Amino acid sequence: MSPEAIADVTAIAALILAYLAGSVSTAIIVCRVMGLPDPRSDGSRNPGTTNVMRIGGKKAAGITLAGDLLKGVIPVLVARYAGFDIMLISAIGFLAFMGHLYPIFFRFEGGKGVATALGVLIALSPQIGLLVSALWISAFIFTRISSVGAIIAFIAAPIITYLYMPDAMLGVFGMSALLLARHKANIKALIEGNERRFK
Template sequence: MELAIGIVAAYLLGSVSAAIIVCRVMGLPDPRLDGSGNPGATNVKRLYGNKPAAITLAGDFLKGVIPVIIGHQLQWAPLDIILLGFAAFIGHLYPVFFGFRGGKGVATMLGVMLGLAWPIGLAVIGAWLFVAKVLKISSLSALIATFLAPFFWYLYGADSSWIWITALMTAILFWRHRSNIGRLLRGEESLIKKKAESKD
């Protein structure tokens, strides 16, 4: 029963869209109505600049961290802990409070990784930052970093449930980025610093 309540609570936390709330509080248009239509930090950055994007990124990131940290504090089993993170991730993708139209899950997944074990979280975030710095393509950075995450867990000697559920999250994230993957293959994907209309 405790696990079921925890999963529901984590999903509801994940359903709180940082992008939409930040834009409303700052008097900005709904990010779902312009650019890519994606309520995430990348679209907010391209539409409205660094400050709302940074707050959005922090909010989405914390949604992944908080449930997992609580699971650790309650000394739940490894499978139960990562299920909390997975529920928050799904909540971000399909938020009940916003018509099940959410973001693509990168920041929330990174938050889950950091909450589970900070060395692996930092490794995944480091991979994202390195690729972003070199190639300057947000979607490619996310795809490479999250693709590496299950392998990082394997090398870390983590519980098998963490490896497999991370792999599932990666597969879902790739599916959510399928349009980005198509543009990457065609050489049409936008650069991180580009201010033109986003297709992210």
């Protein structure tokens, strides 16, 4: 097998493994282990950190957040260590994010992807990750509405990526577009004034 063919096979394998890593739904596993209701059928019915917080409290939510962040961080860091070019690395991050949204292990019923996307950004570039995270945290603190933080942060994410790492912009734009689409119901609730706040 030629070096080019080996490189192609390695890249395809990395993309598949990233998707499979993203498909490990931390929220569902945490809720099962801790004896909590399935987040897909309780609360907001979203298997993510915010809903786990509502269902099971801070400890369960903290574990879920850490797991979802790592699903984005680990595949990207491994890809960087392997010496892949930045466009392939951003594609690997995108596939990890897609795994979270559409997990093959859990009937393709995934979350909205905020924590996993943040993990991808942090591993791509600490500067990008910290700026987007700061936007999310600031908007959440100001409004006490999780979705507002996510929406503002990921409208800005492609712009910030373009400024710091333009070769990764396509993957980040794809993540942001899908993440915002997953927040369609939240955007509608915000417009109608019905979106839930954290006390």
